[in-house]
Amino acid sequence: MKPLRPFRRTLRAPLAGALLGASALLWGRQAAAEESAAEQLFREGRALLVEQRFAEACPKLEESQRLEPSLGTKLNLAFCHERLGQVATAWVGFQEALITARTAGDAAREAFAKARLDALSPRVPWLRVRASAGGAGADQVTILLDGAALDPVAWDKELPVDPGEHVVAAAHQGEVFWETTVALKESERVDVAVPAPAQAEAAPAPVPAEAAPGAASRPARRPAARPPAARLPRARLLPEAQRDGVRDETSVRAASPGIADRLVFEAGGFIGYLWMEADEIDVCSISGYGDCYYALSEGSFLAGATGFIGYTATERLDLGVRAHLGLHSSEGLLIALGPSVSYPLGDRFRVGSSLLFGTATQSGTAYTESYSWDENGYQYGGDMVEASVSLGFALGLGAELGMKLTDSPSGSLFLQATPLFLVGADGLAASLPLGVAYRWN
Structure with missing residues (x-):
């Protein structure tokens, strides 16, 4: 049998290597x-x-x-x-x-x-759970938030929670003695006061169930829910608080952005079409003739800029002022501005509306007429003069239709249409501009 021992030793190393290789595989x-x-x-x-x-x-x-x-x-x-x-x-x-x-x-x-x-x-709601002092066995109270035990270090501190209903309960010696449901909305801060447990009664000596008088009439106390092993997302603390318990009220409030952080700016350019219409406008003050009129009834190409400055009232609503300034091929301009609201539709589209005040001007040739009497009788004459006319003070409405092209850390680039119309004492104007705009958040 001795000759077999070297053979066994020679098999051990390859076999061990094969087993290790199979395990690794x-x-x-x-x-x-x-x-x-x-x-x-x-x-x-x-x-x-x-x-x-x-x-x-x-x-x-x-x-x-x-x-x-x-x-x-x-x-x-x-x-x-x-x-x-x-x-x-x-x-x-x-x-x-x-x-x-x-x-x-x-x-x-x-x-x-x-x-x-x-x-x-x-937008984040905050919930503060205040534990009342006093009462028998107050140091043995467990506070539960949505079924998860709340670490005592988080008591009396503001916790970020999702909007909706949350259940706050308190248990003493494994039995729930108090419970309430709190409904929170976005941006809301709510405090919940947890009462102290009642004075503990002396535990009676155990007696057989059949010998306990009125045993069937005593209601059983509900045991406390076992907190789940995994931490509920609703009760999660801030990343910094995972090391130090939870932020205090001062640091939490300081983290919220101020007014300057909620300002919104937008700037863009456009090209489009401007159409103006009006009855005959007296331009005598310009021409110096007795009777001279100019009629607006034509369209022209328009190019210019648009802008918006506002305040993020909510995550889904921006309130501010929109302005339009454009020059057109009929040697005139368009000016309009006024209060505006802007609202996103989904992740890619944005719509808005504006109440606008402004005017539109146009230059062109006006025909003038003059009448006079001399020794030869009634005389009539006419001439052509260059004139610039305006709608005067005009009131109108505007719209915003935007489609997001790309995102960046500071804002978004939009393909944007901002149609508008103005109605003045001497006529009306309407434009359909199309361009791009960048909105800084």
Whole structure:
């Protein structure tokens, strides 16, 4: 049997190597399968985002992020939560993405996350849960927010929560003794005071159930819900607060943007067509003749600029002033400005309307007539003079129809039409300009 021992030793090394190789191969295949699953989920989630099926897109992106965390998936997931109206969850996601992008030196994604945070900050609801002092066993109270136990360090601090209904409950020694439902709207701040537990009663000695008088008539107290292992998105703290508990009120309020951060600017250029119509306008003061009239009834090419300055009242509504200034081929101009509202339709389109005040002018040739008497009798004469006429003070309406061409961290570029019409004492004017405009957010 001795000659077999060297043969066994020679088999051990190749066999061990084969087993290690097979294990590595299986592990590699499993890792590749997980990566491909994460990538597939990401592609499916992105496709659903494009189709605006956000309720279906978010779970796929969440699972993709769980399998293979990445900055791109985190940004898409935060964007998905924003479109679902879960502004607090989206805000937290963009906070995390901002820190990740800053650490990685990705300036473009950092700027994008910062822009979305600035836009979402005014919309986030905040909930403060105040715990009352006193009462028996107050130090043994557990406060639950939507079924998840709230860390005592977060008590009496403002927490970002998604709009909608939230359940706040309090339990003492494993039994819920108080519960309420709070409904929050965007931008709303709500305080909830949790009462202290009642004085604990002395525990009676255990007796058999059949010997306890009136046992059937005593209502059973409801046990406290077990907090889930995973943290609910609604109760998530800020990224900085994950290290230090939670921000205090001062730092939270300081993070909200001021008025200057909510200003909106837009500038653009256009070309189009201007049409003017009016009855005969007396231009005698210009020509110096007795009777001279000029009739407006023609169109001309128009080129100029448009602008908007406003204030983001809500995430979906900008209030401000729009202005139009254009020159046209009939040697005249168009001026109009007035209060305006602008509203996005989905992710790509924007509409708006304006109440406009302004005027339009035009230059051309006027025919003049003159009458006189002399020794030869009645005399009649006429001449052609150059004249510039105006509609006078005019009032009208304007519209804004925009389609987004591209996004950047600071704003968006739009293909834009801004039709308008003005009605004055001496006539009317209408224009149909088409151009591009950039809107800074």
